Amino acid sequence: MLCSDGILSLFCFIAASLISLLPELLFRLELDIYIVYFTNIWFLHIIQYIFINVLAYLAFRGFAYQVAVRAIFLGYIFGIGILISITASPSWQIFGIYMTILANFHYSEFLAIAWTNPAVLSIDSFILNHSIAYGIAASLSWIEFFIERYYFYELKLPSPVSYFGLILCISGEILRKLAMCTAKHNFNHVVQSEKNDNHELVTHGVYSLCRHPSYVGWFYWSIGTQLILQNPFCFCAYALMSWRFFYDRVLIEEITLLNFFGEDYVKYQEKVGTGLPFISGYKISL
CATH class of the missing domain: 1.20.120.1630 (Four Helix Bundle (Hemerythrin (Met), subunit A))
Incomplete structure (x- = not known):
């Protein structure tokens, strides 16, 4: 059974992935009013990423916060990788695929330990370092x-x-x-x-x-x-x-x-x- 830290990480990973896809989704739905304020789409992504990290800082403390920021980071990279792989020029698409594979690997390492052996779960379980x-x-x-x-x-x-x-x-x-x-x-x-x-x-x-x-x-x-x-x-x-x-x-x-x-x-x-x-x-x- 997934432990509480695993559930938290899963929520943060999925939320960050969806938020990273939000501008593209709004654009395809022609709800792209954000373009009035952000002429550079990557600047919008920076603002979004900072915002969700501020929310994590306000919501969590200690180990939970460390889990949240890493899951958010990997989730956002995962989502950006999807965007690049489907919207960028052909020569960038394979790098987008690589980003999703890399982010998924590191996050799933933590999730697998949280599921199978939570007693040894640590920040190092992301094996980012x-x-x-x-x-x-x-x-x-x-x-x-x-x-x-x-x-x-x-x-x-x-x-x-x-x-x-x-x-x-x-x-x-x-x-x-x-x-x-x-x-x-x-x-x-x-x-x-x-x-x-x-x-x-x-x-x-x-x-x-x-x-x-x-x-x-x-x-x-x-x-x-x-x-x-x-x-x-x-x-x-x-x-x-x-x-x-x-x-x-x-x-x-x-x-x-x-x-x-x-x-x-x-x-x-x-x-x-x-x-x-x-x-x-x-x-x-x-």
Whole structure:
């Protein structure tokens, strides 16, 4: 059942998304009186975004406020991404799709934890501050997109490559969320060093297909984002760096799981692969 903070975040995310779409909706209904006051539509969006953040500041305090402002931010980005993907020039449309995919991923991480394991819910569950390297990688992908769009306009037009990337992102997202929902209280964004009393070895559902479905989903989501943007350099960099990150992460996690579950995990390893290309995990013989 969704906890109160999860409900709050969902309300803020949906509200911010709808508010971001409001100017376009009014324009299509020919109720565009706002044009008299705002000749620049982006200035109107800035005013709207500031307004709903002021409301959040007045309405909430503490942890609830921190949840609200992040959900509002991601919801507004999600809505703006939809607008760009359906109203902007073709070379910007794929960036709009990318924005919706990125905002949805980070928000759904928080929502999934709020639903399946609220005891460990925190602001970090949005994983907006995942790491410095993650932020740099995202920034570099935007820079590559803008530079290539300026010099190679045709490269950024919607194509089967970008739509395949979208399918990859959606599939990876679904797999990751299925893993989180299947593992429930056993899932945590941080690798646990101590075994809790209710910690169980999950081997059913998507875990019967691969040992690390959440990592598999994130891996393919990651490289899918660069296919959407049609960034050839960042696609190669993301594939390499994501593989390296999950190679190290799987080793660390499997050492921990072997300590927790011993022979049961060894038998599980024998039956099910990691799901990640060229990553076999940490193996021992008992």
